[in-house]
Amino acid sequence: QQQVKQSPQSLIVQKGGISIINCAYENTAFDYFPWYQQFPGKGPALLIAIRPDVSEKKEGRFTISFNKSAKQFSLHIMDSQPGDSATYFCAPLGAYSGAGSYQLTFGKGTKLSVIP
Amino acid sequence: DGGITQSPKYLFRKEGQNVTLSCEQNLNHDAMYWYRQDPGQGLRLIYYSQIVNDFQKGDIAEGYSVSREKKESFPLTVTSAQKNPTAFYLCASSETGTPEAFFGQGTRLTVV
Numbered sequence: 168q169q170q171v172k173q174s175p176q177s178l179i180v181q182k183g184g185i186s187i188i189n190c191a192y193e194n195t196a197f198d199y200f201p202w203y204q205q206f207p208g209k210g211p212a213l214l215i216a217i218r219p220d221v222s223e224k225k226e227g228r229f230t231i232s233f234n235k236s237a238k239q240f241s242l243h244i245m246d247s248q249p250g251d252s253a254t255y256f257c258a259p260l261g262a263y264s265g266a267g268s269y270q271l272t273f274g275k276g277t278k279l280s281v282i283p
Numbered sequence: 284d285g286g287i288t289q290s291p292k293y294l295f296r297k298e299g300q301n302v303t304l305s306c307e308q309n310l311n312h313d314a315m316y317w318y319r320q321d322p323g324q325g326l327r328l329i330y331y332s333q334i335v336n337d338f339q340k341g342d343i344a345e346g347y348s349v350s351r352e353k354k355e356s357f358p359l360t361v362t363s364a365q366k367n368p369t370a371f372y373l374c375a376s377s378e379t380g381t382p383e384a385f386f387g388q389g390t391r392l393t394v395v
Binding site: 216273 | 287289316318323324325326327328331341373375382383384386387388389391
């Protein structure tokens with residue numbers, strides 16, 4: 168059962184353009200919606216995250232939009248730069264384990280290439 | 284510097300041999316995780332541990348084993364029972380009750 172569907176699988180954007188990556192989920196128990204950024208040969212790192220009590224969060228050029236009724240959230244990268252070229256993962260989660268630790272459910276990733 | 288250290292960065296082993304991947308953290312986190320990453324597959328959870336001397340199977344635990352004898356250490360053994368062990372392995376940790384996971388730099392295991 169695929170709980171998280173991320174799209175597109177790959178994305179090529181011109182420098183200065185807007186990159187949009189989408190994530191659809193099924194589990195209504197999710198209560199934290201992060202995006203992780205991973206550069207080749209490195210581990211992922213948290214980029215930006217949102218709680219379900221707000222519909223949008225902006226940090227610099229990065230914005231998360233959250234649609235609770237549609238069970239979707241998206242990452243928008245404004246003024247995309249070559250340095251943004253990386254793989255992006257959505258990883259919604261809730262406290263499945265019940266003891267305070269969280270298990271991330273990762274999407275399959277979107278490889279973003281920003282060309283000059 | 285606080286963080287997660289995985290070693291080695293690259294590892295080559297012959298088929299049929301067990302191999303142990305190291306993961307050490309100095310973030311004082313209680314929870315630690317092992318993920319496997321294959322191209323186009325995202326990250327899949329192998330094992331996780333919420334506290335010393337306790338660990339739980341994730342989605343793809345078959346052919347792997349772990350131990351958690353110390354809070355800062357969570358080694359992963361890839362056994363000969365793992366059918367397709369060649370992959371990029373990522374260790375992560377998180378503070379109890381907080382959702383952000385911190386990842387190491389990964390170990391790329393190649394079995395020949």
